[in-house]
Amino acid sequence: xxxxxxxxxxxxxxxxxQATGETDDxxxxxxxxxxxxxxxALARAGFAVTCLxxxxxxxxxxxxxxHDDWEYHRLRDHNPNPNVRRxxxxxxxxxxxxxxxxxxxxxxxxxxxxxxGHFPRFHPDDFRVRSLDGxxxxxxxxYAELAPYYERNDVMMxxxxxxxxxxxxxxxARQMPPVPLGAGGQRLAAGFDALGWHWWPADSAIATRPYxxxxxxxxxxxxxxxxxTGAKASVDVTHWPEALAxxxxxxxxxxxxxxxxxxxxxxxxxxxxDAEGVARHRRARAVIVAANAIGTSRLLLLSASPAHPEGxxxxxxxxxxxxxxxxxxxxxxxxxxxxxxxxxxxxxSLMSMEFYGTDPxxxxxxxxxxxxxxxxxxxxxxLGGFGLDVPWGADxxxxxxxxxxxxxxxxxxAEDLPDPGNRVTLDDRxxxxxxxxAPRLTYAVDDNSRRMLEHGIGSATxxxxxxxxxxxxxxxxxxxxxxxxxxxARMGDDPAHSVVDRWGRAHDCDNLFVVDxxxxxxxxxxxxxxxxxxxxxxxxxxxxxxxPTRAGAxxxxx
Amino acid sequence: MRAHxxxxxxxxxxxxxxxxxxxxxxxxxxxxxxxxxxxxVVALAARREDDTAAVRALLGExxxxxxxxxxxxxxxxxxSRAEQAVPEAVRAVLQLACCAYYAHPTVRDVxxxxxxxxxxxxxxxxxxxxxx
Numbered sequence: 025x026x027x028x029x030x031x032x033x034x035x036x037x038x039x040x041x042q043a044t045g046e047t048d049d050x051x052x053x054x055x056x057x058x059x060x061x062x063x064x065a066l067a068r069a070g071f072a073v074t075c076l077x078x079x080x081x082x083x084x085x086x087x088x089x090x091h092d093d094w095e096y097h098r099l100r101d102h103n104p105n106p107n108v109r110r111x112x113x114x115x116x117x118x119x120x121x122x123x124x125x126x127x128x129x130x131x132x133x134x135x136x137x138x139x140x141g142h143f144p145r146f147h148p149d150d151f152r153v154r155s156l157d158g159x160x161x162x163x164x165x166x167y168a169e170l171a172p173y174y175e176r177n178d179v180m181m182x183x184x185x186x187x188x189x190x191x192x193x194x195x196x197a198r199q200m201p202p203v204p205l206g207a208g209g210q211r212l213a214a215g216f217d218a219l220g221w222h223w224w225p226a227d228s229a230i231a232t233r234p235y236x237x238x239x240x241x242x243x244x245x246x247x248x249x250x251x252x253t254g255a256k257a258s259v260d261v262t263h264w265p266e267a268l269a270x271x272x273x274x275x276x277x278x279x280x281x282x283x284x285x286x287x288x289x290x291x292x293x294x295x296x297x298d299a300e301g302v303a304r305h306r307r308a309r310a311v312i313v314a315a316n317a318i319g320t321s322r323l324l325l326l327s328a329s330p331a332h333p334e335g336x337x338x339x340x341x342x343x344x345x346x347x348x349x350x351x352x353x354x355x356x357x358x359x360x361x362x363x364x365x366x367x368x369x370x371x372x373s374l375m376s377m378e379f380y381g382t383d384p385x386x387x388x389x390x391x392x393x394x395x396x397x398x399x400x401x402x403x404x405x406x407l408g409g410f411g412l413d414v415p416w417g418a419d420x421x422x423x424x425x426x427x428x429x430x431x432x433x434x435x436x437x438a439e440d441l442p443d444p445g446n447r448v449t450l451d452d453r454x455x456x457x458x459x460x461x462a463p464r465l466t467y468a469v470d471d472n473s474r475r476m477l478e479h480g481i482g483s484a485t486x487x488x489x490x491x492x493x494x495x496x497x498x499x500x501x502x503x504x505x506x507x508x509x510x511x512x513a514r515m516g517d518d519p520a521h522s523v524v525d526r527w528g529r530a531h532d533c534d535n536l537f538v539v540d541x542x543x544x545x546x547x548x549x550x551x552x553x554x555x556x557x558x559x560x561x562x563x564x565x566x567x568x569x570x571x572p573t574r575a576g577a578x579x580x581x582x
Numbered sequence: 583m584r585a586h587x588x589x590x591x592x593x594x595x596x597x598x599x600x601x602x603x604x605x606x607x608x609x610x611x612x613x614x615x616x617x618x619x620x621x622x623v624v625a626l627a628a629r630r631e632d633d634t635a636a637v638r639a640l641l642g643e644x645x646x647x648x649x650x651x652x653x654x655x656x657x658x659x660x661x662s663r664a665e666q667a668v669p670e671a672v673r674a675v676l677q678l679a680c681c682a683y684y685a686h687p688t689v690r691d692v693x694x695x696x697x698x699x700x701x702x703x704x705x706x707x708x709x710x711x712x713x714x
Contacts, residue, residue, distance in 0.1 A: 242708025
């Protein structure tokens, strides 16, 4: 039992587990992409697992893509930027010192509620950039070690795609056929073909046929509003129902303020503030943090104690450091005919590996991915869409008429090399609604990434020209582009140069694990969710097999 | 929420002028005032304190710029001047204006005719995308 101060300034409140006598085998913090996988895997293995999530359950019937004002919701209460959205369960992120703004979501399902479902794997070379290119660090594991976990997680998520991509190692047949390219994707594919450049239908966590109780995608477009049909694989749909059926417990509205430790520095559980702001302590034999690379490092830094004076598991000083995004540029082609890009999953059609990895003839190391994007509805188009220049005033309608439904875009997704100066710290002034210090981002796009983006813009421009675009519009750096959060508690074999080991276990705290993008050693140029989930599955199963003593209250489930 | 719960009559009239500068009409598309868009915009602004504040900040800037040396109001030049002074407020009001404008049935009908854009929200019907 611990005495915790009500952080709103109320009286000290005695809270704890003694009333119920409960001690979890494993306490998971965060119910998003990685926390759901870990909770599911541990519950399936018979462990007593509880997950704390500061948001609540989403109600798909309340999603607003069937509302007349759906584009308003996309810009406001469903905006992926928490500083714009500002819902009661969000926390602010101080972002004045970063050109890339953070995008995330707080709910059961986490950011998979809002994502588009683009689901590429990392390439084998991405795990050994030090060996190949002499930069950053190698991962302490290989693609081959992770491949079985990718495969099994794919089955849970349900992947639409086409196996056989020559740019990647073989993988099993995809669960469903790929998301249709649509008119814009077909136009871009023709451009790639004319140049003789690689492209392939992208793996997408989108049901293109009915799959495990989920409906087939009806190509409505705004995945960011949440998917009312369940076609999109958000983990509140794919993992949580089975996790709960297997006995996992999920506590929503639980804002964790501290991971508690004993005199020896081992994790004992976590303090969270419930919806009324009352501090409660949940005891556990092991703790898994799955709160994304911003939220996780924030929480570890908040959890300083005599045994961990610089923050939990931070003897290396690397907690919060090496924050990586994917710096993104967009190149948009304007075509004469209607491409209807408001139809279909915005970010899922095709991708190109033509410029992936290092080429010594270029003035940068590593490489980038080109990924097709569709377009937007009429209001977001009017407000700029992907780099559009629609003025207000006398010329508004003419310009809108020539752009709306006539564009297709390519993103240049650049590999962002780790830099310890890019980091998450605790802000000394801004707090969330319960008085918990907000995370603060300090981040700069380095010269290597800028040269990479410049090269990518040139490549994408060639594709647009070959595809017949009559006008090409460029966004050199997507400001609202911090979808991918990585690196702030990186893994490695050397405790002096990493926070967690190859299994996600903290070097400084043997019953503390991290399973989100924080553990990434490098960021590749690939969307990270499939790799995050594969790693989370691997960590959870390792913990189940080799972790701290478990209660053994329930038998292992095959 | 009624428009006059948020703005008084003078502010309401001034916002209607602002909206017509932002979104004037042309041969195909109606001006904001022809749609009575101001009430829609005020209703959207009333949902969030920051948007209500943005509307007030823009109107305040427009009024403060009504000096002898300022561009005459209503005009694009005057709104450009306001945009220099309170860019975030202008951006917010423009977002509300476009959301209201492009959700309006009259404008949807125009887009259906000129661009083949179905005059309805994306769900529940979704769209055909073909197999390619």
